[in-house]
Amino acid sequence: MKRDLAASGDLTRELAEVRFSDLYRRHARELLGYALRRSADSDDAADVVAETFLIAWRRLGDVPPGDEARLWLYGTARRVLANQVRGARRRDRLTERLRGELRRRLPARPPREDGPILEALAELREADRELLMLIGWEELTPTEAARALDISPLAARTRLHRARRRLRARLAERQPSNPRTAEIEVEEAG
Amino acid sequence: MSTERIEGALRAANPLPSEALAALDLGGGEAALGRALVAESALAGETAARPAGTRRPSRSALVVAAGAVAAAVVAAIVLLVGGGASESQRAYGAELVRFAESSPLLLLEGPGWRVEDIYEAGHGQYLPKGSAGAGSMEFVTGRPVPPDSVRILPDGTERGLAPASVRQRKVELSWHTDDLGFGWGAVPHPIHLPVLDTTALVNTRAGRIVIQDAAGRHVIESGGPGDREMAAVWKENGYLLELRAAVPNLAAFEERLGWLTRVDLQTWLDAMPANVVKAADHDAVVREMLKGIPVPASFDPGMVPDEGLTTSRYQVGAAVTSTITCLWFRQWGEARRTGDRAAAAEAEKAMATSRHLPILHEMAKEGGYPKLIRELAAEMPRGYRLHAGHRWRLLPQAEGLGCARRGIPVLPWKQRLQRERRERQETN
Numbered sequence: 216m217k218r219d220l221a222a223s224g225d226l227t228r229e230l231a232e233v234r235f236s237d238l239y240r241r242h243a244r245e246l247l248g249y250a251l252r253r254s255a256d257s258d259d260a261a262d263v264v265a266e267t268f269l270i271a272w273r274r275l276g277d278v279p280p281g282d283e284a285r286l287w288l289y290g291t292a293r294r295v296l297a298n299q300v301r302g303a304r305r306r307d308r309l310t311e312r313l314r315g316e317l318r319r320r321l322p323a324r325p326p327r328e329d330g331p332i333l334e335a336l337a338e339l340r341e342a343d344r345e346l347l348m349l350i351g352w353e354e355l356t357p358t359e360a361a362r363a364l365d366i367s368p369l370a371a372r373t374r375l376h377r378a379r380r381r382l383r384a385r386l387a388e389r390q391p392s393n394p395r396t397a398e399i400e401v402e403e404a405g
Numbered sequence: 406m407s408t409e410r411i412e413g414a415l416r417a418a419n420p421l422p423s424e425a426l427a428a429l430d431l432g433g434g435e436a437a438l439g440r441a442l443v444a445e446s447a448l449a450g451e452t453a454a455r456p457a458g459t460r461r462p463s464r465s466a467l468v469v470a471a472g473a474v475a476a477a478v479v480a481a482i483v484l485l486v487g488g489g490a491s492e493s494q495r496a497y498g499a500e501l502v503r504f505a506e507s508s509p510l511l512l513l514e515g516p517g518w519r520v521e522d523i524y525e526a527g528h529g530q531y532l533p534k535g536s537a538g539a540g541s542m543e544f545v546t547g548r549p550v551p552p553d554s555v556r557i558l559p560d561g562t563e564r565g566l567a568p569a570s571v572r573q574r575k576v577e578l579s580w581h582t583d584d585l586g587f588g589w590g591a592v593p594h595p596i597h598l599p600v601l602d603t604t605a606l607v608n609t610r611a612g613r614i615v616i617q618d619a620a621g622r623h624v625i626e627s628g629g630p631g632d633r634e635m636a637a638v639w640k641e642n643g644y645l646l647e648l649r650a651a652v653p654n655l656a657a658f659e660e661r662l663g664w665l666t667r668v669d670l671q672t673w674l675d676a677m678p679a680n681v682v683k684a685a686d687h688d689a690v691v692r693e694m695l696k697g698i699p700v701p702a703s704f705d706p707g708m709v710p711d712e713g714l715t716t717s718r719y720q721v722g723a724a725v726t727s728t729i730t731c732l733w734f735r736q737w738g739e740a741r742r743t744g745d746r747a748a749a750a751e752a753e754k755a756m757a758t759s760r761h762l763p764i765l766h767e768m769a770k771e772g773g774y775p776k777l778i779r780e781l782a783a784e785m786p787r788g789y790r791l792h793a794g795h796r797w798r799l800l801p802q803a804e805g806l807g808c809a810r811r812g813i814p815v816l817p818w819k820q821r822l823q824r825e826r827r828e829r830q831e832t833n
């Protein structure tokens with residue numbers, strides 16, 4: 216059995232492309248959803264997807280196998296979003312076609328009735344907000360969300376309890392001007 | 406405001422519900438980005454590394470990783486029909502015919518060679534459109550060739566690699582039709598060889614793999630004189646095909662390429678091995694596995710997912726037992742919430758029989774799934790699971806079987822989510 220210790224980028228790349236293609240096929244849409252739910256517009260979301268997968272490509276060795284990869288991508292996208300806010304470089308050239316499709320397919324967002332919830336959410340600490348959104352929007356279990364956030368399941372449960380309490384408090388501070396919120400408050404009171 | 410209300414309000418505020426995301430038709434936008442990402446990294450000279458590990462990936466595993474084979478491993482289910490029937494009497498299941506019709510219909514017609522296994526790509530909820538038509542086949546001569554189980558020891562030596570004489574009795578052919586353009590990555594010192602009516606790009610050193618460990622990146626080359634792994638890729642009729650084989654030399658690889666033959670649909674179907682289950686048999690296999698298993702009143706055999714062109718007996722067994730386990734846990738959870746002791750006891754008693762179920766005994770020889778089911782069953786009377794010094798609620802553990810994905814969520818909030826989705830779908 217011959218063993219050659221010389222690194223070979225070409226060979227590595229051949230293997231990596233196979234894995235990356237699978238990663239992209241399986242998770243690009245979910246990651247796009249994650250980004251769209253958190254970005255100001257679809258251009259930003261496309262940028263987050265591109266940047267996240269570029270990181271995944273460079274660090275393919277760190278991406279866990281199976282469904283864990285999705286959680287790793289969420290965690291990475293979260294950091295990309297944070298950098299995007301700080302004005303990191305854009306990937307316009309890469310995302311040109313996707314941006315065009317998104318503009319065509321995604322209708323302009325109508326005014327929403329659940330403003331108070333989103334407003335209350337926005338007032339939370341980022342870590343609390345992200346945990347609530349991962350569970351409520353990405354439909355992760357607390358254990359899965361813990362992996363995405365790189366914290367222990369126990370810490371996630373503690374933080375989740377705290378985040379819900381804070382969100383509840385923020386909502387309670389608001390006037391029940393929104394029909395949905397009003398309904399919730401009335402039912403709770405009853 | 407209760408936790409459930411908070412969760413409900415949050416879900417309702419989701420700006421892009423998952424069903425709307427899944428329905429989003431982005432044309433070729435996603436695929437275009439995928440291609441651009443790989444091209445971008447090539448321009449920048451960025452190279453990804455294989456995950457650190459000690460196990461040499463079998464080619465089958467790589468094919469799985471490529472998405473060319475994910476969901477439907479056609480392996481070990483014995484045909485229930487046609488044991489003594491002639492080949493012409495075989496009525497192939499619609500799923501197998503469908504798979505055949507989306508396959509390139511090639512056979513390796515070398516002397517003594519046969520189809521050992523076929524695999525179909527699965528596509529998940531979010532896979533882009535157009536990724537259908539992917540699969541692979543294994544051809545062997547002589548006895549079946551076991552999968553690789555190589556370990557790379559800390560000193561860099563390999564253990565467990567089958568002898569060359571065994572590995573060289575297998576050829577793998579895989580294909581897919583999507584337009585992501587992957588698979589044509591840099592092939593070092595490629596050569597060209599004829600295949601069918603076209604020319605293939607051949608990597609004559611495909612057996613080299615790269616690992617990364619604490620000591621840095623290593624390239625390990627399996628084989629040596631008289632033992633090479635080679636891979637050919639080519640495009641034909643809209644398919645990207647790859648043939649991979651361990652061979653003694655280039656001439657042997659060229660010979661294997663030359664054995665590839667286009668055949669008609671019936672010939673291809675007739676070449677399928679006896680262990681390929683016919684789709685029509687799936688229900689019969691499920692019925693056989695269900696014998697002796699107590700099922701809840703809400704159970705319907707149609708709930709057991711049929712993943713398309715089938716699967717190994719282990720996979721069918723997992724689908725059957727997890728479906729029933731999810732139903733029993735759902736009943737158990739609801740009973741405990743409402744104080745219905747009789748219903749909870751019924752679920753616990755039913756799950757306790759898992760210790761004796763023949764299908765779980767059979768599956769235990771291949772994997773750890775039966776152990777998980779039995780552990781969950783054993784913990785039901787206690788109501789929680791002890792792990793790492795903590796008590797874990799059982800319902801989330803049961804949910805981990807994939808109950809929600811099977812349409813049988815056991816957690817109350819996932820059940821609500823399911824109801825809300827259905828209501829939205831009915832409204833739309």
